[in-house]
Amino acid sequence: MSSLRDLWQELCSYDNLFLAYTKARKHKTRKDYIIEFEKNLKDNLLLLRSELSLHCYDPKPLVNFTIHDPKMRKISKSDFRDRVIHHALCNIIEPIFEKTFIYDSYANRINKGALKAIDRFDRFKRKVTRNNTLRCYVLKADIRKYFDNIEHEILLSIIKKRIFDKRVIWLIRKILANPSSSDKGMPLGNLTSQFFANVYLNELDYFVKHKLKARYYIRYVDDFVIFNTDAEILEDYKRQINLFLREKLDIELHPEKSKVLRLSERLTFLGFRIFYHHKLLKKSNMVRMKGRIEALKQEYAEKKMDYDSIYDFLEGWIAYAKNADTYNLRKRIMAEVSEAFCGEISTKEINRFLKE
Numbered sequence: 001m002s003s004l005r006d007l008w009q010e011l012c013s014y015d016n017l018f019l020a021y022t023k024a025r026k027h028k029t030r031k032d033y034i035i036e037f038e039k040n041l042k043d044n045l046l047l048l049r050s051e052l053s054l055h056c057y058d059p060k061p062l063v064n065f066t067i068h069d070p071k072m073r074k075i076s077k078s079d080f081r082d083r084v085i086h087h088a089l090c091n092i093i094e095p096i097f098e099k100t101f102i103y104d105s106y107a108n109r110i111n112k113g114a115l116k117a118i119d120r121f122d123r124f125k126r127k128v129t130r131n132n133t134l135r136c137y138v139l140k141a142d143i144r145k146y147f148d149n150i151e152h153e154i155l156l157s158i159i160k161k162r163i164f165d166k167r168v169i170w171l172i173r174k175i176l177a178n179p180s181s182s183d184k185g186m187p188l189g190n191l192t193s194q195f196f197a198n199v200y201l202n203e204l205d206y207f208v209k210h211k212l213k214a215r216y217y218i219r220y221v222d223d224f225v226i227f228n229t230d231a232e233i234l235e236d237y238k239r240q241i242n243l244f245l246r247e248k249l250d251i252e253l254h255p256e257k258s259k260v261l262r263l264s265e266r267l268t269f270l271g272f273r274i275f276y277h278h279k280l281l282k283k284s285n286m287v288r289m290k291g292r293i294e295a296l297k298q299e300y301a302e303k304k305m306d307y308d309s310i311y312d313f314l315e316g317w318i319a320y321a322k323n324a325d326t327y328n329l330r331k332r333i334m335a336e337v338s339e340a341f342c343g344e345i346s347t348k349e350i351n352r353f354l355k356e
Helices: 007-012 014-024 032-039 041-053 080-098 114-129 152-159 166-177 191-211 231-249 283-301 307-321 327-340 347-354
Strands: 063-068 072-077 137-142 217-220 223-228 259-262 267-269 272-274 279-281
Touching: 007 014, 007 041, 007 080, 007 166, 014 041, 014 080, 032 041, 032 080, 041 080, 080 166, 080 191, 114 217, 114 223, 114 267, 114 307, 137 231, 137 267, 152 166, 152 191, 166 191, 191 217, 191 223, 191 231, 223 231, 231 259, 279 283, 283 307, 283 327, 307 327
Parallel strands: none
Antiparallel strands: 063 072, 137 223, 137 259, 217 223, 267 272, 272 279
């Protein structure tokens, strides 16, 4: 399909770059670097367009910082102009790959996400156990140091099956080569890293669905689960999947986090501790949320974030937390929010957040 279109001209168009800019600035309108970029918005976008057209575009060095949520993770932040380019690229190539993704891949896709994955988990759980009348096992697995170990050339070979424009491939190489000349790994924090991560493991999705013919499979980034009433079948799946990952994608399952569990055992998935009749949030998620509230208070006090952005964040987190038994936790959080942002949030809004 992409061979019938001039993807490069679409990517470099002013309209696409402007759309990319609006996406990149979302929820960050008060940031100093956004305000600076907007002072000469048209000129900045035209400059990006010229750099792309002349093939002289070079990403700026990433800014690296470490977060604890709860484990230590290195996050790499791109310059705003480079984030505009990332969005411009994804605007054009994402729809091409979206058609190839399986239904039960849930990360970084429109109308998908963690909540839809958890809903699907519940549906599969009831279906496989026939409403808790059959014993059920789950292969719960993830990839060892996934983002650090993605091979650029393997990724590009997968992308080239769908994208034939050499100029688009040139840009992808530029993005992958930042921050270093290493031929492996992608920085956490980039939009393109999230998208490419899905493209890479789409190969696994096809193997699981079409080779292993596993019916009850869900993947969110590099976390995935497969349901079956036979533990031995799942152990065989695990062996075959690890072999496929090593031979085809040069990655491997995490040896400690990939195991076959009985559904009635303590099982965690996407931040929830899942039991048949109820779910709890992982303690690390609660700690992370409290830390995020403190950070929001600070940004609000320094006028780096408006209340509308904070409200959007709270609304998303509450929608996520409602999937577990979290009424008391939500009540405590909303009490803190009400105190911190006095006069901004109404009693009606608080009650809506607390409603089961």
